[in-house]
Amino acid sequence: MLYTSDQTASFPSHTLRYLKTSLREHVLTLTLNRPEKKNALNPVLLHELAFAMAYAHYEKEVWMVVLAAEGDTFCAGMDLKSLSTGEAETATVPEPSGPVRLAELLAALHKPCIARVQGPVYAGGFLLVGGCQYVLASETATFSLPEVKRGLFPFQVMASLLEIMPARAVLDLCLRARTLTAPEALRLGLVTEVLPADNLDGAVVQLTEELKQYSPTALQFGLRAYQQVKSLPPDRQQAYLFEQFQQIQQTADAREGMAAFVEKRKPRWNSYEL
Structure with a gap:
C-alpha cells in the first residue's frame, strides 16, 4: 500500500476532485468523476484512487469495493495530455509513497472488487x-487497446490480462488494437456478466448482497492467499496454504460459522481480523 493506516484514517473528511465515494452497509463505491474527459486518469485522480484503495484495505467496515464511472465512458485510460505536459493541479490527498500502479493496488486490496462498466473501456x-x-x-460496452496506433504498447495491461485471458487473445488485442464487444469480452473471461444498461445497478446490488452472506474474514484470507501463492515456488505452495487454513480456523468468523452450522441459524459475521 502507498499509504499507512494512520494516513487513511482521515479519508472520510477529504474532499476529492475526480472521485465520488459512498460507504453503505459495508460496500464502498468509488465512482470516476471526470466525464468531460471520459474519465481519463490524470495524476490527481490516480492519487485519489490510491488513497481510496488504501482506505478500503485498512478499514474494517469496508467488506467490498464497487468501481463505477459517470458519463458515457467507463475509462479512457491514462490522460496522456496531462502526463506529457506535466500540468499540475492542487493535490486533494497526501502524496503517495511511490508510483501509483493500478494493478498492484487492486491486487493488494484483498477484498472483493466489482466493476460496474456502463460504457467503453480503453487502454489503462x-x-x-x-x-x-x-x-x-452493459451489453453496449466495448473494450479496446489503441496504444499501438500512437506508437505505444500496453505493457502493464498485457501483464494484467495474461492472468485472466488466453495468451494469444491478449496478444491479438494488444497487437491489432481491435475492439471487443461486451459478449466477446465475456467469452474471453474479461467480463463476468453482460446485462442491459438498465439492469446494471440491480445486478451490482444483488451480487454485493450475496457476498455479504459470507465471512468477510474468509474472503480476505482467500484473496490474500490467491496473490501470495503465485509468488511461491511449487514446492512451497501447499505448505503455505496449509498454514493459512490453520490460521483461519482460529478466527472469530470461523468459530461463528461452525456454531451457526451446528445451531442451524444464519451466521453473524464480524469485520476483518487481518
Whole structure:
C-alpha cells in the first residue's frame, strides 16, 4: 500500500476532485468523476484512487469495493495530455509513497472488487477492469487497446490480462488494437456478466448482497492467499496454504460459522481480523 493506516484514517473528511465515494452497509463505491474527459486518469485522480484503495484495505467496515464511472465512458485510460505536459493541479490527498500502479493496488486490496462498466473501456482503463474479481458490463460496452496506433504498447495491461485471458487473445488485442464487444469480452473471461444498461445497478446490488452472506474474514484470507501463492515456488505452495487454513480456523468468523452450522441459524459475521 502507498499509504499507512494512520494516513487513511482521515479519508472520510477529504474532499476529492475526480472521485465520488459512498460507504453503505459495508460496500464502498468509488465512482470516476471526470466525464468531460471520459474519465481519463490524470495524476490527481490516480492519487485519489490510491488513497481510496488504501482506505478500503485498512478499514474494517469496508467488506467490498464497487468501481463505477459517470458519463458515457467507463475509462479512457491514462490522460496522456496531462502526463506529457506535466500540468499540475492542487493535490486533494497526501502524496503517495511511490508510483501509483493500478494493478498492484487492486491486487493488494484483498477484498472483493466489482466493476460496474456502463460504457467503453480503453487502454489503462483495462487495469481497473482486469484487477476486479467481478466485471458487470452493459451489453453496449466495448473494450479496446489503441496504444499501438500512437506508437505505444500496453505493457502493464498485457501483464494484467495474461492472468485472466488466453495468451494469444491478449496478444491479438494488444497487437491489432481491435475492439471487443461486451459478449466477446465475456467469452474471453474479461467480463463476468453482460446485462442491459438498465439492469446494471440491480445486478451490482444483488451480487454485493450475496457476498455479504459470507465471512468477510474468509474472503480476505482467500484473496490474500490467491496473490501470495503465485509468488511461491511449487514446492512451497501447499505448505503455505496449509498454514493459512490453520490460521483461519482460529478466527472469530470461523468459530461463528461452525456454531451457526451446528445451531442451524444464519451466521453473524464480524469485520476483518487481518
